[in-house]
Structures are given as structure tokens and as C-alpha cells.
Amino acid sequence: MDEAPDTGNMANTGKAVLPLDHAFEPSEEAADHYINRELSWLAFNARVLAEARNANYPLLERLRFLSISGSNLDEFMMIRVAGLVGQVQRGIERVSIDGRSPSQQLAAIREAVHELNAEQQSNWTELRAELEEAGITIADNARVDPESYAALKTYFLEEIVPVLTPQALDPAHPFPFVANEGAGLLFTLERESDGQQIVEMVLVPSAIPRWVRVPGDKAVYISIERLICRFADHMFPGFTIKGDGAFRVLRDSDIEIEEEAEDLVRTFRSAIQRRRRGQVIQLEMESDFDPVAEEILLEQMASSETTIIKTDGLIGVAGLSQIVEEDRPELKFASYSPRYPERILEHDGDCFSAIREKDIIIHHPYESFEVVVDFLRQAADDPDVVAIKQTLYRAGDQSPVIMALIAAAEEGKSVTAVVELKARFDEEQNLIWASKLERAGVQVIYGFVDWKTHAKVSMVVRREGDSYRTYCHFGTGNYHPITTKIYTDLSYFTADPKLGRDAAKLFNFVTGYVEPRKTGQLAISPIGLREKLYQRIDKEIANAKAGRPSGIWAKLNSLTDKDVIDRLYRASQAGVEIQLVVRGICCLRSGVEGLSENIRVKSIIGRFLEHSRIWAFANGEAFPSFKAKVYITSADAMERNLDRRVEVMVPIRNKTVHDQVLQQVLLANLLDTEQSWEQQSDGTYERAQPGEKPFNCHQYFMTNPSLSGRGGALEAGAVPMLALRKGAA
Known part of the structure; x- marks a missing residue:
């Protein structure tokens, strides 16, 4: 260009x-x-x-x-x-x-x-x-008042200097290793006694905060690299600093596991160590880097495949998250407390009683994830519960779900946990959890060597009278205490015997490689979910060709699978109206004449991260209709999800839950105008026009009564009804 x-x-x-x-x-x-x-x-x-x-x-x-x-x-x-x-x-x-x-x-x-x-x-x-x-000063290259200067100098000398290790770069000192996401500074020095020039490297320990807040009432921040540069002369007495420069390194962090790996735990512990030493993929450095030091840095760390980023701004933009935590509530979104589902409260907190009465759908983060934890805690405490089976993909570093499983095992329950070691960047934490679960008596399974277990399923078997009843939780998101507060996801609770039997087959598939020959309700990848999607899309094509109502509505994080895209193109060419809400990657090109003119794609970016996955098919009736086929799933429309991961797609057959997912969750996303970006036929995106009646789906769910709390909420008018706009379906 x-x-x-x-x-x-x-x-x-x-x-x-x-x-x-x-x-x-x-x-x-x-x-x-x-x-x-x-x-x-x-x-x-x-x-x-x-x-x-x-x-x-x-x-x-x-x-x-x-x-x-x-x-x-x-x-x-x-x-x-x-x-x-x-x-x-x-x-x-x-x-x-x-x-x-x-x-x-x-x-x-x-x-x-x-x-x-x-x-x-x-x-x-x-x-x-x-x-x-707004009163928040970034003092990287700016003067500060004498009092602040003195405080910073004291902090540097007493707290920072003891953990820094300057290292000369010469034949007697090998070039130090810089870890992945590591940062450092190079100083070009001149000895005052003889004028000899040397280059020193100072690596910034990862334990040091990226930003230092100057003590006092004023919010004054300085980055750690600028703080070191500002007082570097105290580290190098007898030298004159002729030049300096900060840099940051990103390394190859992908983990590849050979299929013949005999011990997954040992293999992953070794692979995590190798990740820290992967080849340098990106070298980020200041544009005014000292030329002498820069030459050394590039020679030692860069290759022909390294992306070099030189900037006169800030290195490591991700580190700004620390400043976001400044205690200034007026500069942040108004606090929001998720609702606890009223249906559970109406049963005095008895999750099993509420689920027995009727299926429940929970919409996070508008409704508290605590109900999922309570479901497992109640199972742990209930003497009639005999077994718990749980998948764990990402659980975070402080997981109440893990604690509930440990408590259940200590109470003598039969507890099985499928811990996915291949959850990227959570491998180390998952190894820690697996060890703690095993010590508590939980049967820990690591699943398949070459497939990730990405399905989000919890299964509780309870003795009731002379028989056993299975309660299931199917989710679109992880059992993670942090992400459940900012990701929009769905939790589906059911005691449907068919889904219970299917869940048992799913766990047998993962723990014992016993492939289910037939399931009553669940579609499971990689052994049938793709085919189920094809079947539903083909049915819409047939309906359109026969002159019957047709339509496909979906909400996904990513759409990259070529075969699914081609199927949707064929549906569009047959006259099927298709609306897709795809937050992230979308390889489908919408609105192309003769190919996809009946497909609309939008992306929603807002306060919460859209994460739930939903498919809906008209099934011969105009939108909305209870005859429409509605599914929630843990899988995106990607080759990896459909062919190389264990995923589930769950049909929603209960009328109340069906209406909530179709006419509220999915429809509100389709109607959003304030946070939406619309894909153009050339693949670019433009902000949606708010129109005369702007609609914000996040605000809608934050301000309305609990969808899962009252079965008749829609019919009673407690939740404002939504309607698909004319010409949109």
C-alpha cells in the first residue's frame, strides 16, 4: 500500500x-x-x-x-x-x-x-x-511535583532495585533468556573514567506490577519501564547513560500433543515449560530505541519470521487493564447485580424440586451463575444423590464448582470429573485442579488425546423412591466464576429422562471411549452434530422449494466451516431467509447476489461478551412458532468444533423454555441496533443505524424481570414482548 x-x-x-x-x-x-x-x-x-x-x-x-x-x-x-x-x-x-x-x-x-x-x-x-x-495522570514522560518525585524515587530504590539484575551484554555474559510476554530495557552506557561503551540489559520481573501508582490522593501512574528509565542512573553509578529503550517479546505459545503421548499429565507439564521458551513471534520496541542496543537486540532475538513492531506510544497495551481498576465508579458502567432465579426461590432454594416441576433456562450474566454452583452444592449435601459427573474445560483459579465436587467426594458420592488439559492457557491451572480433585477421591478423566472435550455438562443421579432420577445441566459457557459475570451464556436444567440417558452415554464416550450408537435427543460431535445441522438446513431448503415458510436464525461466536457455509449458501439460493449473529470470525460473505442475498450477518460488541450459541429453524411455520426447532450448543460452526472436539447440541422442547430462547434471547440479539455491526457484501462491517426506536439487547435483559424465574412471564406480560421487524425474516 x-x-x-x-x-x-x-x-x-x-x-x-x-x-x-x-x-x-x-x-x-x-x-x-x-x-x-x-x-x-x-x-x-x-x-x-x-x-x-x-x-x-x-x-x-x-x-x-x-x-x-x-x-x-x-x-x-x-x-x-x-x-x-x-x-x-x-x-x-x-x-x-x-x-x-x-x-x-x-x-x-x-x-x-x-x-x-x-x-x-x-x-x-x-x-x-x-x-x-478526569484527574488520572499518566506520568511516563511528564514532570511530577517534588513530593511525588521523592515518593517515586524512594519506591524505586527500596522496592524495585532489589529485584532488578542489570546484565552486561558482552562475550563474557551470554544474552539472557527473555520469557514469553517478558519485557526489558537496554541501556547504552559510557564509563566516565575511560569513555568505554557497554550495553546493559535489565529484565522486568513478571511479579512487578506494570503500573506504579504514586502514593497520595491524586491518581498518578507511571509505567514500570519509564520508572526504571527515570531513575536508572542510580543503578549505574560511574556511568553516563547515552541511550535506552524498552522492548517486549511474544513467543509461540501453541501446544502440540503427539497422538502417541502415553502420559497426558507429564506431557502437558513438559509442554507448558516449552511454551515459555517458544520462538519469538513478535518483538515490540520503542521507536526511539538506542541504535547500538537495537542492533544487538535484533541480532539476538529476531528472525526472518519475527514481526517487528516499533512504536512511539505504549508498549504492551494489554497492561492498561490495571489502570481500569482505579476506584472511580463514575467513570465505569453502573454496577449490576445478577438476579437469582425466582423459580428456585419459590421452591425454598431446592434446585431438584424446581427442575422436577419444569425445565429451567438461566441467562447469564443477567441471572446469577450461583444457581449452577448451588445445584452442585445441593447434590454434594443430599444423602439421596449417589453420583455426579462433570465436564471441566475452564474453571478459573478460584472455583466454587471444584470445591463442590471435592465436598461431594468427601461425602462419599461417586464423583467423576472430565478435566480438559488442552484448554489453551488454562492447562497449568487445570493440572492443579485435577491433582486436588484426585486427592479428594474424585475419579479424574482427561478425555481423548486428540480431541478436546469442550461440552459443558453436569449430571446428577439421585435416588427417589424405588428408582433413580437424573438431573442435567447443559451450558453454552464454561464453569468459570469470572467469565460467567461478563459472558452471555445459557444454562439449561432438565430432568428429562431421554436427555439424562443421553448425558450418561456422553460421559461413557469420554471416559471409556464407548461411542453411542444412538441418542434420543442430544447431538454429539464429532459423531453426529454436523449431520444434525445438515439435516435441519436441508429441511429448510426443502420447505422453501415447496413454498412453505422457511428460515434459519443462529447466534454463534465463529462461523468458519466451509461445508456449513456452503450449505447456508444453498439455502439462501433456495429462498431461505437466514439471519446470523456472529460475534467474531465469520468466513461467510453475506449479501452477495446469486450466492447469499438472503443472508444477513451482524456482530454485537457491547458491555457483555456474547458467548451463547443458538440455532433455530422455522420448520414449516412462520416465525415465531413452537413448531420451530430450537437448539443450544457448546459448539461454534468451526471445523475443530464439529470434527475434533466433543460437543453437544441440545434440543429445546419445553414450551416455556423454547419461547424464552427463541422469542427473547435470540430475538433480542436480532433486534439490537445500538451495539450491532452489520457485515457488508465485501466482508467489511459498519455500525448499525439505531433508527427511530433504538434497541440495546444488553440493557433489555438487565432491566427486565427474570425470564427463568416465572414460567408464565411471557404470557402474563411481565416481560415486554418482542417482535421481528417487517422484512427481517
């Missing part, structure tokens, strides 16, 4: 656009039909970043979006870009869905990454000025 695009007015234009044709023209059909997965993800992160300029959000929440963008981009480089680099190095020429080779994708990605980094720095410059106006 001859000129850098003007990305400084994204808020004014309502666009968050990254080019989709970086330096390469793929085959005509592939380019016209599909969007590159990696560039689609970068476009998603551009939408996240655009929220940092959203004037409707409080200032610190805008800063939070900037830090999330930085964190997202770091992970993208460590996993997705690292994977492509590995393919290039091994000579793998597998082309992407849009026809690009790995090297062609890398070229396009690097250009887009540089643009995104530049946009992050532009956002930071603006937010920093606004923070100053």
Missing part, C-alpha cells in the same frame, strides 16, 4: 474496517465466496477497538476495551500467527478458505497487524488526554 489508511476517524464514520485484499488476489471464486479467517478475526478486533472511542461508554470502560484489544492481539500473535509461521517453516502449503497460502496469509496479516497497532496507539493518545482531564 502506498499510503497508510486513515484510521483515526472510525467513530465518526461508523466503520471498523481492515482491508481484505492485502497484497494478494486469491482465486476468483474463493475470494468472492469466502473471507479469510485470520483477517476476519482482525476485523473483529478492530470492532472491539472501535468501542474505545464509543462516546456512549464511561471513560474507564473505553480504556478497558483498548486493553482487551491489546490482549486479544497478543493471543492472536502467539497462537494463530505462530501456527502460520510454523507451517511456512515446515513447508506446509495448505491454503485457507479464501485460497491463500500460509506465507500469503502472513503477509496480509502483518500489514493488518501494523495498522491495528497504529490504531491502538492513536486511541491511547486520545484516552490519555481524556484521563488527564
Whole structure:
């Protein structure tokens, strides 16, 4: 590109656009039909970043979006870009869905990454000025008052210097190892006695906070690297500092497990150690880096495959999350406390009694995840419960779910936990949990070597009279105490015997490799979920061709599977109206004449992260209808989810729950205009126009009574009814 695009007015234009044709023209059909997965993800992160300029959000929440963008981009480089680099190095020429080779994708990605980094720095410059106006000062390169200066100097000398280890870079001192996500500084020094020049490296220990808050009532922050530079002369007496520069390293963090691994636990412990020493994927450094030191750094750490980011702004944008925690409630979203489901309260907190009466759907984070924990706690305490089986993908570092399972085992229950060791960046924590569960007497299973167990299922078997009843929880999100407060997900509780039998088959499949030949209700990947989706899409195609009502509505995090996309294209060509809410990656290109003119795609980015997965099919009736087939699932429409993960898709047959999922959760997402981005036929996204009656689905769910609390809430008018807009289906 001859000129850098003007990305400084994204808020004014309502666009968050990254080019989709970086330096390469793929085959005509592939380019016209599909969007590159990696560039689609970068476009998603551009939408996240655009929220940092959203004037409707409080200032610190805008800063939070900037830090999330930085964190997202770091992970993208460590996993997705690292994977492509590995393919290039091994000579793998597998082309992407849009026809690009790995090297062609890398070229396009690097250009887009540089643009995104530049946009992050532009956002930071603006937010920093606004923070100053709001009384939060970033003193990196600014003078501070004498009192603050003295406090910083004392803090540096007493708290920081003891943990720093300057190291000379010369033949007698090997170049030190810099860990993944590690940061450091290089100083070019001149000895005052003889004028000899040396270069010193100071690595920043990961235990030191990224930002130091100056003691006092004023909110004054200085980054750790600027603090070290400001007082570096105290570390190097007898030297004159001629130049300095800060840098940060990202390494290949993907973990590959060979199929013949005999001991998964030992293998993962070793792999986690190797991750810290992976090849350097990105080297981020200040633009005014001292030239002598820069040459040494590049020689020692960079390769032809390393992405070099030079910036005159902030290194490590993700670290801004620390400043977001400043105690300024007026600069953040109004606090929100999730509701506890009234249906459970009406049964005096007895989860089993409430579920026996009727199926329950819980919508997180608007309704408390505590009910899921209480379900397991009650199972642990109930003398009539004989067995608990639980999948654990991500559970966090303080998990009440883990504690409930341990309590159940200590009470003598038969407890089985399927702990997924391959949950990226949670492998180490999951190993810790597995060890604690085993010590408590829980039967811990690690599942398949080459498939991740991503399904979210909890199963409780309870003795009732002369028989046993199975209670199940099926979720679209993880059993994680933190993410359940910010991710929108669905929890479905049922005592349906068919679903109970299917859940038992699922666990037998994971724990004993006993593949279920037939299930009554559940669709399970990788042995039948894909086929179930095909069956439902094909039914809509047949209905459209026969002149009957047809339609497909779905809410997903990602849509990348080529075969599913092609099926949806065929449905569009047959006249099926399709509406998709895809938060992140979407390789489908909507609105293309003759291909997908009947498909609309939107992405919702807002206060909460949309995470639930829902499919709905008209099934021969106009929307909405109880005859519509509605499913919730743990799986996205990605090849990995459908072919290389254990996932479940659950049909919703109870009328009340069916109406809540279809006419409230899914429909509210389709109707949202205030947080939505609409995909254009060229694959770019533009903010939706709010229209005369703006609608914010997050605000709608925060301000309405509990959907799961009262079975007749919809019919009684306690929950405002929604209606699909004319021409939208």
C-alpha cells in the first residue's frame, strides 16, 4: 500500500474496517465466496477497538476495551500467527478458505497487524488526554511535583532495585533468556573514567506490577519501564547513560500433543515449560530505541519470521487493564447485580424440586451463575444423590464448582470429573485442579488425546423412591466464576429422562471411549452434530422449494466451516431467509447476489461478551412458532468444533423454555441496533443505524424481570414482548 489508511476517524464514520485484499488476489471464486479467517478475526478486533472511542461508554470502560484489544492481539500473535509461521517453516502449503497460502496469509496479516497497532496507539493518545482531564495522570514522560518525585524515587530504590539484575551484554555474559510476554530495557552506557561503551540489559520481573501508582490522593501512574528509565542512573553509578529503550517479546505459545503421548499429565507439564521458551513471534520496541542496543537486540532475538513492531506510544497495551481498576465508579458502567432465579426461590432454594416441576433456562450474566454452583452444592449435601459427573474445560483459579465436587467426594458420592488439559492457557491451572480433585477421591478423566472435550455438562443421579432420577445441566459457557459475570451464556436444567440417558452415554464416550450408537435427543460431535445441522438446513431448503415458510436464525461466536457455509449458501439460493449473529470470525460473505442475498450477518460488541450459541429453524411455520426447532450448543460452526472436539447440541422442547430462547434471547440479539455491526457484501462491517426506536439487547435483559424465574412471564406480560421487524425474516 502506498499510503497508510486513515484510521483515526472510525467513530465518526461508523466503520471498523481492515482491508481484505492485502497484497494478494486469491482465486476468483474463493475470494468472492469466502473471507479469510485470520483477517476476519482482525476485523473483529478492530470492532472491539472501535468501542474505545464509543462516546456512549464511561471513560474507564473505553480504556478497558483498548486493553482487551491489546490482549486479544497478543493471543492472536502467539497462537494463530505462530501456527502460520510454523507451517511456512515446515513447508506446509495448505491454503485457507479464501485460497491463500500460509506465507500469503502472513503477509496480509502483518500489514493488518501494523495498522491495528497504529490504531491502538492513536486511541491511547486520545484516552490519555481524556484521563488527564478526569484527574488520572499518566506520568511516563511528564514532570511530577517534588513530593511525588521523592515518593517515586524512594519506591524505586527500596522496592524495585532489589529485584532488578542489570546484565552486561558482552562475550563474557551470554544474552539472557527473555520469557514469553517478558519485557526489558537496554541501556547504552559510557564509563566516565575511560569513555568505554557497554550495553546493559535489565529484565522486568513478571511479579512487578506494570503500573506504579504514586502514593497520595491524586491518581498518578507511571509505567514500570519509564520508572526504571527515570531513575536508572542510580543503578549505574560511574556511568553516563547515552541511550535506552524498552522492548517486549511474544513467543509461540501453541501446544502440540503427539497422538502417541502415553502420559497426558507429564506431557502437558513438559509442554507448558516449552511454551515459555517458544520462538519469538513478535518483538515490540520503542521507536526511539538506542541504535547500538537495537542492533544487538535484533541480532539476538529476531528472525526472518519475527514481526517487528516499533512504536512511539505504549508498549504492551494489554497492561492498561490495571489502570481500569482505579476506584472511580463514575467513570465505569453502573454496577449490576445478577438476579437469582425466582423459580428456585419459590421452591425454598431446592434446585431438584424446581427442575422436577419444569425445565429451567438461566441467562447469564443477567441471572446469577450461583444457581449452577448451588445445584452442585445441593447434590454434594443430599444423602439421596449417589453420583455426579462433570465436564471441566475452564474453571478459573478460584472455583466454587471444584470445591463442590471435592465436598461431594468427601461425602462419599461417586464423583467423576472430565478435566480438559488442552484448554489453551488454562492447562497449568487445570493440572492443579485435577491433582486436588484426585486427592479428594474424585475419579479424574482427561478425555481423548486428540480431541478436546469442550461440552459443558453436569449430571446428577439421585435416588427417589424405588428408582433413580437424573438431573442435567447443559451450558453454552464454561464453569468459570469470572467469565460467567461478563459472558452471555445459557444454562439449561432438565430432568428429562431421554436427555439424562443421553448425558450418561456422553460421559461413557469420554471416559471409556464407548461411542453411542444412538441418542434420543442430544447431538454429539464429532459423531453426529454436523449431520444434525445438515439435516435441519436441508429441511429448510426443502420447505422453501415447496413454498412453505422457511428460515434459519443462529447466534454463534465463529462461523468458519466451509461445508456449513456452503450449505447456508444453498439455502439462501433456495429462498431461505437466514439471519446470523456472529460475534467474531465469520468466513461467510453475506449479501452477495446469486450466492447469499438472503443472508444477513451482524456482530454485537457491547458491555457483555456474547458467548451463547443458538440455532433455530422455522420448520414449516412462520416465525415465531413452537413448531420451530430450537437448539443450544457448546459448539461454534468451526471445523475443530464439529470434527475434533466433543460437543453437544441440545434440543429445546419445553414450551416455556423454547419461547424464552427463541422469542427473547435470540430475538433480542436480532433486534439490537445500538451495539450491532452489520457485515457488508465485501466482508467489511459498519455500525448499525439505531433508527427511530433504538434497541440495546444488553440493557433489555438487565432491566427486565427474570425470564427463568416465572414460567408464565411471557404470557402474563411481565416481560415486554418482542417482535421481528417487517422484512427481517
